[in-house]
Amino acid sequence: MAQTVLHTADTRGAADHGWLKSFHSFSFAGYYNPDRVHFGALRVLNDDFVTGGMGFGEHPHDNMEIISIPLEGELQHKDSLGNTATIKSGEIQVMSAGTGVYHSEYNPDAAHPAKFLQIWVFPNKRNVTPRYDQITIDATTRNEFVQVLSPNADDAGVWIYQVAWFNMARFDGNTTKTYQLHKEGNGVYIFVLKGSLKVDGKEVNTRDGFGIWDTDQFEVTAGTDAEFLLMEVPMKF
Structure with missing residues (x-):
């Protein structure tokens, strides 16, 4: 769970x-x-x-x-x-x-x-x-997770010395997407810039942070038009 x-x-x-x-x-x-x-x-x-x-x-x-x-x-x-x-x-x-x-x-x-x-x-x-x-970074795509950081120099976005992936997202209200984690043992910290979300069934609002781990995927639903950042990082390092 x-x-x-x-x-x-x-x-x-x-x-x-x-x-x-x-x-x-x-x-x-x-x-x-x-x-x-x-x-x-x-x-x-x-x-x-x-x-x-x-x-x-x-x-x-x-x-x-x-x-x-x-x-x-x-x-x-x-x-x-x-x-x-x-x-x-x-x-x-x-x-x-x-x-x-x-x-x-x-x-x-x-x-x-x-x-x-x-x-x-x-x-x-x-x-x-x-x-x-x-x-x-891509500021126009809506209703998708847009990768802006990864561990790989030849992948989308900037890269860092860590098995981490960052995604920016701009969702219209009532949009639901499933986020699939890249690596076992990672977790995701979501920071909401604007609007409201439900993540794994829990409500997250503007400037709230929400962490989720011990899972390989989870659902994100925008309750309103929303902008947010997902930061996937190793939980043990």
């Missing part, structure tokens, strides 16, 4: 730094919940709002797969690998921090906030050479 966990939006950790408002689905910085440290290899899921003209100064990471998905506005990225890029809604960015990388993320639009998801996944290989990539 499938195991599940529901993290409602109002139970997330929250931080307000003035220029940054952040909601943490898992323990992060000043928020610590021993029952919500990670979901399998998924370590961080932050829902961030960055004021116009502000951003994250240069800071280091190592041995972590870091994925950024802009939801509104744009961020200017710079890193110690020599990359300078702007990422915006409809794109996905990945960094394999490996042996170590410094980076900064800045909202260049003084008039509008940038909203994005910051996601960290534990890697299955340590001390790799750091790497950076970003791609445009």
Whole structure:
């Protein structure tokens, strides 16, 4: 029988730094919940709002797969690998921090906030050479799971050092689809960006997170028009 966990939006950790408002689905910085440290290899899921003209100064990471998905506005990225890029809604960015990388993320639009998801996944290989990539993702397909991340460099989306798959989905109300897990021992954490879903018969609403594991497939039904992210990761790693 499938195991599940529901993290409602109002139970997330929250931080307000003035220029940054952040909601943490898992323990992060000043928020610590021993029952919500990670979901399998998924370590961080932050829902961030960055004021116009502000951003994250240069800071280091190592041995972590870091994925950024802009939801509104744009961020200017710079890193110690020599990359300078702007990422915006409809794109996905990945960094394999490996042996170590410094980076900064800045909202260049003084008039509008940038909203994005910051996601960290534990890697299955340590001390790799750091790497950076970003791609445009399919924002038009409806009522399907659209793969945006995998373990394979030649597959759809970006790739990371972990047997993980991410899918974005935009469902019309009353749409039902079955998600088939790629690998035994994986689980899926679903984060609802807009609307409401039923997952394995349980209701999940805007900005809720829902984890499901010990199953090889499950049904997702949109109660309203809905947008959501599915993150399939190993539960043991």
